[in-house]
Amino acid sequence: RDASFGNCTYNLTILDCLQGVNKALQHGFFDFKTFDVDEYEHYERVENGDFNWIIPGKFLAFSGPHPKSKVENGYPLHAPEAYFPYFKKHNVTSIIRLNKKIYEAKRFTDAGFEHYDLFFIDGSTPSDSIVQRFLNICENADGAIAVHCKAGLGRTGTLIACYIMKHYKFTHAEAIAWIRICRPGSIIGPQQHFLEEKQAMLWLEGDGIRSKQKQRGVDGNINRVLCGLNDISISDSLNRAQDLDQYKENDSEDRDVEAQNGMTQGDKLNALKSRRQPYCCFCFFRLQEMKLHTRSISQPFRLNTSGSTEGSISPLKASRVVPVTSPSAERISRLSMSSGSNLK
Numbered sequence: 001r002d003a004s005f006g007n008c009t010y011n012l013t014i015l016d017c018l019q020g021v022n023k024a025l026q027h028g029f030f031d032f033k034t035f036d037v038d039e040y041e042h043y044e045r046v047e048n049g050d051f052n053w054i055i056p057g058k059f060l061a062f063s064g065p066h067p068k069s070k071v072e073n074g075y076p077l078h079a080p081e082a083y084f085p086y087f088k089k090h091n092v093t094s095i096i097r098l099n100k101k102i103y104e105a106k107r108f109t110d111a112g113f114e115h116y117d118l119f120f121i122d123g124s125t126p127s128d129s130i131v132q133r134f135l136n137i138c139e140n141a142d143g144a145i146a147v148h149c150k151a152g153l154g155r156t157g158t159l160i161a162c163y164i165m166k167h168y169k170f171t172h173a174e175a176i177a178w179i180r181i182c183r184p185g186s187i188i189g190p191q192q193h194f195l196e197e198k199q200a201m202l203w204l205e206g207d208g209i210r211s212k213q214k215q216r217g218v219d220g221n222i223n224r225v226l227c228g229l230n231d232i233s234i235s236d237s238l239n240r241a242q243d244l245d246q247y248k249e250n251d252s253e254d255r256d257v258e259a260q261n262g263m264t265q266g267d268k269l270n271a272l273k274s275r276r277q278p279y280c281c282f283c284f285f286r287l288q289e290m291k292l293h294t295r296s297i298s299q300p301f302r303l304n305t306s307g308s309t310e311g312s313i314s315p316l317k318a319s320r321v322v323p324v325t326s327p328s329a330e331r332i333s334r335l336s337m338s339s340g341s342n343l344k
Contacts, residue, residue, distance in 0.1 A: 002154075002185060002186070002187060002188040002189060002191075002192065003151075003153055003154075003184075003185030003186075003188060004188050004189050006189070009189065009192070009193070010176075010192035010193065012173060012176060012177055012180075013173075016171075016173040016174060016176075016177045017177040017180075017181065019171075019173075019174050019177070020170065020173075020174040020175070020176075020177035020178035020181065021177075021178065021181065023168065023170055023174050023178070024178050027168050029054075029055050029056065029178070030056075040052070043086075044183075046063070046075065046076050047076045049062065049078060049082070049083065049086070050062060050063040050078075050152065051063070051083075051146070051152070052182045052183040053182065054157075054160050054164075054178075054179055054182050054183065055160075055164070057090075057091070057144055058138075058144055058145065059138075059144070059145055059147060059160050059163070060090075060092060060144060060145070060146045060147070061146075061147055061148070061152050061153075061156045061157065061160060061179075061182075061183050061186070062083070062146055062147075062148045062152045062156075063078075063148060063150070063151055063152040064097070064099050064102060064148045064149060064150050064151075064152065065077075065078055065079060065080045065082070065083065065102070065103050065148070066078065066079060066102055066103060067079065067102065067103050067104075069082055079103070079107075080103055080107040080108055080111075081107065081111075083146070084111055087113070087146060088112075090144060091143040091144050092113070092143060092144045092145070092146045093113060093114060093141060093142050093143030093144065093145075094113065094114040094115070094116065094137065094138075094141045094143065094144075094145045094146070095108050095113050095114065095115045095116070095145075095146050095147075095148070096115075096116045096118060096134065096137065096145060096146070096147045096148070096159075097115070097116070097117050097118070097119070097148060097149075098118055098119060098120065098147070098148065098149040098155040098156060098159070099119065099122065099148070099149040099150045099155070100119060101117070105117065114141070116137055118130050118133055118134055118159075120155060122149070122150060122154070122155070123154060123188060123189060123190075123191075124155075124190070125158065125190055125191055125194040126155070126158065126159060126194075130159075131159065131162055131198070134159045134162065134163070135162065135163060135166065138163055147159065147160060152183070153183065153185050153186045153187070153188060154186070154187065154188035154189075154191055155191075156186070157176075157179045157180075157183065157186030157187040157188075157191070158187055158191040158194065158195065160179060161175040161176060161179055161187060161195050162195070162198065162202055164178070164179075165195070165198070165199060165202040165203065165206075166202040166203070166205050166206040167206055167209075168206075169203060169206060171199065172192075172195040172196045172198075172199045175195065176192060176195065
């Protein structure tokens with residue numbers, strides 16, 4: 001489920017998660033043979049950057065940078081410069097900020113990155129113009145895109161899900177499931193139902209692009225194809241002007257909410273993540289070593305009962321799996337593991 005504190009209003013099933021993983025495997029988002037669980041768990045920790053790849057080489061979701069690196073109320077904060085070495089090493093070329101201005105965008109642009117502001121209110125859903133602007137930026141980016149809001153969960157996951165649904169034809173449930181497997185708790189409250197409502201439109205747009213590619217005989221990476229519906233023609237300058245106007249309007253609303261409540265949803269999510277404690281639990285056995293793989297301190301097991309209406313705890317992360325020699329053997333080995341494991 002999502003990382004909100006209220007009742008769960010969107011039912012995501014185990015089958016949705018399995019179908020999301022299946023789609024991710026089909027499109028090359030994930031490979032058991034090359035996935036580095038140690039690297040994943042290292043950078044997922046707040047003190048090491050708090051970021052996760054959603055689509056390796058394309059989308060990285062992370063918590064919003066701050067003016068300077070420090071520890072505030074026990075929560076580590078990172079300045080933009082803290083991310084530069086990793087971003088440059090992994091060909092991240094564009095930064096998209098979805099929350100209000102906390103750091104100067106010039107710090108990224110001076111370092112050679114593209115930087116875009118697509119602000120909308122914490123916990124809310126994006127307008128159609130923001131969705132289209134986000135898709136256009138991502139479809140024309142030369143390298144990977146790092147997307148952040150305040151906690152890097154709600155607004156960030158929602159827009160990345162739109163791209164995945166459009167270009168890879170994930171269902172809304174499959175997209176939410178996959179993003180939460182990569183970055184637990186992502187896509188919050190009404191954002192879940194927003195994706196359900198937008199699925200048909202995003203699929204239609206994606207089908208139009210794939211049809212045009214087929215007609216032109218294009219067989220390449222669709223992520224860099226210029227796209228959009230034929231009846232949509234908005235200049236870049238107009239987009240930027242509209243985005244700036246909406247940024248100012250929404251930023252004012254967000255400040256009002258923060259002034260009234262003292263904390264935004266992003267603040268609460270960051271505080272919750274910083275307080276998470278380790279839980280002892282059993283994970284899958286490594287086939288060769290037969291050793292237990294312990295959970296990362298930042299990813300405790302989510303205890304869920306049918307009658308629970310409390311807030312969420314992040315789910316188990318997959319441990320490293322040793323390659324097997326055949327698909328059938330791989331299925332048998334996984335079945336034996338699942339039947340022999342006893343999660344607590």
